[in-house]
Amino acid sequence: MIGHDSKKTYKAAIIGAGSGGLTMAVGLSNFGHDIVLIEGDKVGGDCTNVGCVPSKALLHAALVGEDNPLGWVRAKRDDLAQREDHEMEKHEKIHLVRGWAKLTPKSGDHHVVLVDGPNGQVEVHAENVIISGGSKPIVMPVEGLGAERVLTNENIFELESVPGTVVLVGGGAISIEMATAFGDLGSTVHIVELAGRLMGNEDPLVSSTMQEVFESRGMQVHLGTSIERFDEATQTAHLTNGATIADVDKVLIGIGRRPALGDLRLEAAGVETTKGGVVADTWGRTSVDGVYAVGDITGNTATTHGANSFARRTVRAIALPLPKVGDPRVIPNAVYSRPQIASVGLTVAEVDAMAAGGRKRYVKQLTDIDRGFTDDLEHGFIAVDVERFTGKILRAVIVGPSAAEMIGMFTIMIDHGIGLRKLFGTVHPYPSYSQAVGFLADEFATETFRSLPQEWFALTKAKIANRFKK
Known part of the structure; x- marks a missing residue:
């Protein structure tokens, strides 16, 4: 349902309605608890709106030859996003509060979360707080490269047309998937990776196989180099190894992500953080009693299914008074290239x-x-x-x-x-x-x-x- 009672203390206040936050909300509500779900942007988070769902939809649209692939992707994504939003709005146990959250020091036997929403600031009182703010793409500056030419996962699916030539910076999962999609859509594709091989965290046999795949499809893989500067007048990317890429329409930056700590005021609330994000154990427990963290914001996982897995453990930690024993389940990785x-x-x-x-x-x-x-x-x-x-x-x-x-x-x-x-x-x-x-x-x-x-x-x-x- 929409809104909450500012005088009531809820079982939990969940900050972020992405994959981890939604798992927490539904999981705790299934145990009969009333909870508050706080979201300043779109329900579904990155996965539904700018990540897993639209990227896999684009891969499918490209493979089957949709006439308007990017428009089809947006329609598919928006349909799912609307259904998820509607589900949260109508849920009897989940109270959806729209706005941006800030933590405060613990007050007695409960926590107070301040939410800056469309109608001003409101307070949410809860026994437990779960931080599930996700992550944001890392964008590196390139001399001469204008913002209108730069793509990340947050704006790539808003393109109105398929770029003629696209440069994918980074040789990880995002670039591998988008190289597959845009290659199928007819773009000239270049992958620029600073390391000596693609998919540097994977088995070397993966790297050599995928390089062979892409090159057999006419894509160019530039290893051990990066973009030094961009000449806007000629639309040319100059690489640090002296090579150039001409007639570039778009440059996708896919070099990684960082936790979206934002203005949560974690330090003021006593929550320990590092460069990797909020410090949390495998049950989601942070340095502050009653404050938990799940998903990308912890650095414990960078996948939707990983966030779901850790969130399920955190639901158990909050809802069931049982000993916290047992290791988390192993989490597989998958890249949906071809x-x-x-x-x-x-x-x-x-x-x-x-x-x-x-x-x-x-x-x-x-x-x-x-x-x-x-x-x-x-x-x-x-x-x-x-x-x-x-x-x-x-x-x-x-x-x-x-x-x-x-x-x-x-x-x-x-x-x-x-x-x-x-x-x-x-x-x-x-x-x-x-x-x-x-x-x-x-x-x-x-x-x-x-x-x-x-x-x-x-x-x-x-x-x-x-x-x-x-």
């Missing part, structure tokens, strides 16, 4: 830091299996790093069709301690891409069962070495 990229488990750096003798790596090219043959697949693979002897999944990465769906199998395996050894013999439909997982399990079992004592000894030796590293 082909898709998905990964889960330890980071590449964490795997590399482990003693090599205690782990093994298995790679299966999807082009080598029958489904890849029937689909004329050109690029795709599954790679897993596992613990020797047990087959425990350390990290898995997939590049290929439906990778975001397939990664769920490895996510479940990590969460429940299922290794490749236990997966041996599992039947997969024929012909399917999931058969590649079966081939990996077969390969692991063949190597391991033939020499169990040696495999056990190698694992034990590596574990001892890892302890000494620490």
Whole structure:
């Protein structure tokens, strides 16, 4: 419902109606609590309005050849945003207050949040406060580059027409997805990445595969460089390596995001922050009793599903008087380019830091299996790093069709301690891409069962070495 009782103390005041905030609001209301949901912009946050939903809609519109792809995307996005807003307005337990929130020091047994709204400032009293303000894109200044030519995820979907030439600065998820979309829409695409490879946090095999994919489609990938300056008169981007990109219509900055701390007055309320955002544990608890934080604003996750996962734990922390035990579930990553990229488990750096003798790596090219043959697949693979002897999944990465769906199998395996050894013999439909997982399990079992004592000894030796590293 719209509005609240300023004299009532609610179970919780939630600042931000993005993915984490909505999960908190619905979750606590399902436990029978009246809560206040505060939003100064649009319900749904970045994901619905300028992130996940419009970007995936654009990828679809580009692939199927919509006549007015950007207009179609906006209509799709606005429809969902309106439905989410309406749902919050009509909810019996959720009190929607529009405006920008500011924290105050705790007052007795409750917290007071000040909200600057369209009708002036109001107070919200609550036992608990959840900060879910999300994040904002990092925009780097480029000499000579006018603001009207710069795109971020916040304005790219407002374009009225497809740019002829677009430069994507950064080689991460945003640029990879938008390169796919604008390439399909007919734009000339350039990716400019300061590091030596695309998707620098991913497996190097991902980087080389995606570079090969893009270059095979006529896109140009500029690595180890950045834009030094822009010549507006000739619409030319000059790179630090001496190369130039001519006739540039738009420049998308996709180099990362930072927590949207804004004017929340966190310091005055005693809430500890760092450059990475609000300091919160895996239950969302901050340095102030009764103040929680979830989602991008904490730096604990940068994905919608990650924000939802942490928010569910925070709902439990507030609604259920149970011991706070148990680790959070593993959170997979997915990039919806063509082909898709998905990964889960330890980071590449964490795997590399482990003693090599205690782990093994298995790679299966999807082009080598029958489904890849029937689909004329050109690029795709599954790679897993596992613990020797047990087959425990350390990290898995997939590049290929439906990778975001397939990664769920490895996510479940990590969460429940299922290794490749236990997966041996599992039947997969024929012909399917999931058969590649079966081939990996077969390969692991063949190597391991033939020499169990040696495999056990190698694992034990590596574990001892890892302890000494620490």
